[in-house]
Amino acid sequence: MFTKLLLTKNTLKMATISVTLVSFATAVNADDAADYPTKPIQFLVAAGAGGGTDNFARVVRPMFEEALGGARITVVNLPSASGALAHQRTANGAPDGHTLDFASTTLVTSLAAGQNPIGLDQLTPVARMQSDVMALFVNPNRYPDFESFMEYAQANPGKVTVGGTHTASPDHVAFLSLRDASGLDMSFIPYDSTGNATANVLGNNIDATTTSLSPLLSYIEAGQMMPILVFSDERLADYPDVPTTVEYEWDLTDGNDRAIFVHADTPAPILQRIEAAFKEVYDSEEYQTYAERVNLTYRDGWMDSGEYRQRLENNYELYSRLLSNEQ
Template sequence: MKKLILLSILLCGLLVVTACGSNDGDEAAADNYPEQNIELIVGAGPGGGIDNFARATESQLSDILGTNIQITNLEQASGAVANQTTANNPADGHTLNYISSTYIISNASGQNETGLDQLTPVARMQSDILALIVNPDKFADFDEFLEHVEQNGASVGGTHALSPDEMGFLELVNESGIDNMNYVPYDGTGQVQAAVMGDNLDAYVGVLSAVQEYADSGDLEPILIFTEERLEEFPDTPVTVEDYGWDVTNGNERGVLVHADTPPEIIEKLESTLKEIFDSEEYKDYEEASNLQYRDGWMGSEEYLEKLEADYENYQELITNLK
C-alpha cells in the first residue's frame, strides 16, 4: 500500500514537472521569438485594403522584431486559401494572416471552412465605417431617399455578394424595416461608385474611407453613416444609432490572425508589437492618408475574439434569412 502511495506521489510530481517544463518551453519560445523570417499572408490581391494594411505594418514589424518580413498575396477563393495556409503552417507565430471582415462572413456562410478553432486573433487594427452613399444631385439627404424608397423602391449596390457591404445593407433592412430595396453586387468599389454617379443605382453601401475624394468634389455624398454617434468630419450627416436607434454599426474590420495553437506568450508579444505600431506616428499618418481615422480600430486579442464570435452568429443569421 505504501508503495502505491509513493508511486502516486511520484507520478503527480512528474506531471507537475512536465507541465512546468511545458510552460517554461513556451516562455523560452517567446523569449527567442522570432527565430526566422515572418510571413504576412494576405488573402487579397496587391493594392487593396488588406494589402495596404499589411504593407503599412511591414517596416515597423521588421524593426521591432528584428527579422525580415515577407508579404505573400493569396487571393484565391476569396482568401480561403490564405486562411487554410496559415492553419497548415507551424503554430509558432512566424505566419501572420491579415484579414478583413470577409473572413468571418465567408466562415459563417460555409465558403471558408477555416474557423476560429484553427485560427485565433492577435489584434484588430482597423474598423472602416460603412455608409449609405448617393449622388447628391438625386437625393439631398436621407429623408429624400426614404421618400423615394416608399414611392418607388430602390436599387442599392455594393461590392460582391456576401461582402461587408451586403451584410451592412441587410443589417440596415432588418433594423429599420425599410424592405422595399434590393441589393445589387458589383465587382469593385469603382464600378459601384460609377453606377451611382451615372444614375444606374439609387445608392450604394460602402466604406467611408473610399468616398472622401468624391464627397470633396460633390459627386457622391454619404447620407446615413453606420455608427454610434455623429462624426466630427460629417457633423450634418445622421447616423444609425444616435439619430434612429438602429443597431447597425458593423463595417469592414481588418486585423491579424495566427494558428490557434500558437503559444500564448508569442501571441502576447505579437499583440504588444502591433499595439506599438498602431500607436506610432507613422501608422497614424497612414490612417489619415487612407481616411481610416473615423473610428478607433484597436482591439486586443481577447476582445477581438469575442467580436468575431458575435459577428459569426450575426452573419450566419443574416445569411440564413437570405435563403
C-alpha cells in the first residue's frame, strides 16, 4: 500500500509529548494558512510541455492566482522518469504549500510498476479536477466499428497490436484492463508520445491506440481517427454510436485523472486553503467553459483530497495486479 502505519517503542515514548504540542501547532498552522502564500508558488508539471497535464496547469494558473488574491506562480515542466522528478522535488521540498505537483494517473501507474518511489506517504492529494475519458481509437478506413475490430482480433490471436504512450502509462493500463476483461489476445506497443502512437495507427503500422479523448479531437474532427469503444458507463453525447465498455459488461470506466499534490506534511489548514482555492477555480464559468471546449465534462472531474486519496489507493491495487500479470 501507499501508506505504512509503523508503531514502535520510540513513537509510544513520544506520544505524550506530541499531544501537548497539538494545540500550539494548530494555532501556528492556522496563522500560516491566513498568511498563505508568503512567497512565489511553483507548479511542477510531471509531464512535458503541450500535453494534457501541462495544458491543465497553464490554464488554471491565472485563475488560481486570482483565487488567492494575486499570488505569483511559475510553471516548471519535469517530465523525466514518468514525472518522478516532479514528485521527488515536491516530496523533498518544504511542506509549506508553495510547491504544487500537477500529475496525471501516471503517478499511480508508475508507482504500481515500481518506476516511481514516491507514494502517498510522501505526497498528499489536494484535489482531482479532471477525469479524461479513455477510448480505443482506430483508423476508420481499417475498422468501421468495435465489432469488426473484435472479430478480427478473435480470428487472428496474437496479431493485433495496440499502441500508446510508454509502459505503465494510463494508455498502457487501459489496454491491459481491456485485454484482461475481453480476453482478446493483443499486444501493446509503447511510444514516446501520443503523437507517435497516432501516426502509427494512421500509417497502419498498428491496429489501434488506447488514449484519452481530448488529445485526439483534431484527428477525430478531420475524420482520420475514430473512437470505437469508450471506457464509460454511458454513451457520450458527441459519439452516440460508439458503444461503452459497460455495454459489454466490462467494469472499465477509469479515465486519465489530472490532479494536484503537495508535500505530505503540509499543515492541514494550508492544505484546506489550497483545496478551497482550486474548488473556486473548478466552479468558475471560465474553467467550465474551457473544460467543455476540450471534452472534459463527460464526467464530474472534481474529487476532494480525502475522496481522491481513496480512489488512488484502490487503483493502485488494480494496476499492480494488471502490471504484475504483464511481466
